[in-house]
Amino acid sequence: MKNFSLEMRTKIYFGKNSIENLNNHIPDYNNILLVYGKGSIKKNGIYEDIYKILNKFKINVYELNNIKPNPEITKVYEGIKICKENKIDLILAAGGGSVIDTAKAISAGVYYQDDIWELFLKDDKIEKSIDIGVILTLSATGSEANANSVIQNDKRKEKLAIHNDMIRPKFAILDPYYTLTVSKYQTACGVADIFAHILEQYFYPEKDAYIADRLAESLMRSVIKFGEILITDLNNIEARAEIMWASTLALIGILKAGKYGDWASHTLEHELSAYYDIAHGAGLAIIFPAWLKYVYSDDKGWKYREYGINVWGINPDLTDKEIAEKSIEKTINFFKKLELPVTLKEANIDDKYITEWAENIINRLPSKEIGNFKKLNKEDIINIYKLAL
């Protein structure tokens, strides 16, 4: 196992009516910024649930809404302005990953000396941040209990991430009933995103983090099981609950304990959603199979063997290469069952920007390479995009 440090300090409240736990936290604050998306929380009653509690306390509540999927940096600037003008001491994010990631970028940006986009371009310190509380309404990104924020900059055609313990939410309310109105397509995208998060950490070319990889396999099997149930029965609350908990566990830190991950597929996908209006999970369902095919080599066949046998129950008597092929097929079929596109063509994306995307990715990196399972240069990246066509 590699050395690691792990902080999982987000206090998690899970289950029906867990919104009630807001009552314990709100008294600690004076000025709250409520961040949410395009208003679905008003339709499904979550907005009302929140205000039923907020109104009990003598606090000022400000709002920042209309956050779109693949959230944009302009909304972050807007939020920073509100925070500075109104001495906000808690940002309450009610939504999925885009809303939470916006809240995180605001939280870091208020005290950051520079334009906050600089922080996405370079690794820099965050000295101070505003507390964040989460009310999760979409199971996907794991942002509810991790230290990451992914934000898009439409003007610069960039989609980039920051990772910093200072933006980890203080508390997260996870009520699976709050996800019951999520559409079939968005639910499927969430399931694909969760599955991809586990894969990114699982595919690493060393054997020395046994427990982390066995936990990852258990979680993948669970996501497959309940993802397939959900897609045919969106009201299945047990499946909603297990998928919600899987989204959090996938990125809370235990799957990367003692190892590194790969994360190249996520980087390749971010170019897609920076250029096209495609959901992140759908983009991953396209990129991941192509990546799995491309990075195979016989010396790393053992990892596909583990994946194929332990996750997909493939016959261990087959060769590594056969198991790899079968497990990639099973992965594709899983995404198909989720009714997601598995090629660029199915998402109406052609090869127009492939070279541009590869150059964007490579030019941002001093090493001119991404990934760990296999180091990918510009040509490799182009090849993977082509395999995904």
Place this chain on the structure above:
Amino acid sequence: MKNFSLEMRTKIYFGKNSIENLNNHIPDYNNILLVYGKGSIKKNGIYEDIYKILNKFKINVYELNNIKPNPEITKVYEGIKICKENKIDLILAAGGGSVIDTAKAISAGVYYQDDIWELFLKDDKIEKSIDIGVILTLSATGSEANANSVIQNDKRKEKLAIHNDMIRPKFAILDPYYTLTVSKYQTACGVADIFAHILEQYFYPEKDAYIADRLAESLMRSVIKFGEILITDLNNIEARAEIMWASTLALIGILKAGKYGDWASHTLEHELSAYYDIAHGAGLAIIFPAWLKYVYSDDKGWKYREYGINVWGINPDLTDKEIAEKSIEKTINFFKKLELPVTLKEANIDDKYITEWAENIINRLPSKEIGNFKKLNKEDIINIYKLAL
């Protein structure tokens, strides 16, 4: 899944030389109480490693040592006195569960209005506690990152537990190299303890926490694999590392997320070690198989089926009852491979106190019952002790 709240805020530093992370924490404190056991940390160099760092800072260090396994309340009183007299603001526990649990009881006891043993006898609030840092030297109890403390009261022949988030360590240093000098017997007891912690959470008679149970199975398979390696190769650092990490994960909270546990076996074992000088892990290796045999019933056979197939690889074509029998046999064989006693007789304990133990347990409980998988009354408890003879 049942509702739950989960707080895992102990900052974990894992790996070789992770002691260096003390440098980040010590500057926050002025007066430190170093708690340790019978001096093994002086022989294996850990004591020196600690002081090499402590001496760099202008702080006062006090010591409380000679903590014995199954730690005694008298040492807690002694520690509380030192803390009160010297304004201790950090208790640094360098050792295994007994040392950490002593530190936790001291941490809660300094500000507790009553005799601290009262807190073990009744559920009461802890308003304030002293920060705790852990340097783990024995993989077993999971105390390094949980909110429990188990203390013995020799005068009253009681061994009892408290559970409170206020005593959860602030940080924990987990260096598997620090466990290399742990004897074969103590290593085996630790492995049995970890395995039992997982079983206690796993055996619950409802099916609705799928992910938690699949993670538990992964962790049990890992503990079996690396436990068996360690017992024939005590210097295997990979096995030391995986077992250390398993000890922490077993009780950090994820295995009980969405369900309840049983914990009757632990309660039955605590009577043994309150009356006899037996290691907790050895006691569990005796009690658990008897418990597994006694609480079987056909309506709960599905849980033994999951356990047998997913943990021990038993043929799924067998009946639940056959799988139960085989999995209990496998469990016993695992403890035997660890060279632990699996009957009271092998630990030189006879039936003298069996009724007294059952009465002790029952009399402490208003409901006069313990356990969840099967509710156990006094007669049940006596029967389990007898099965363990």
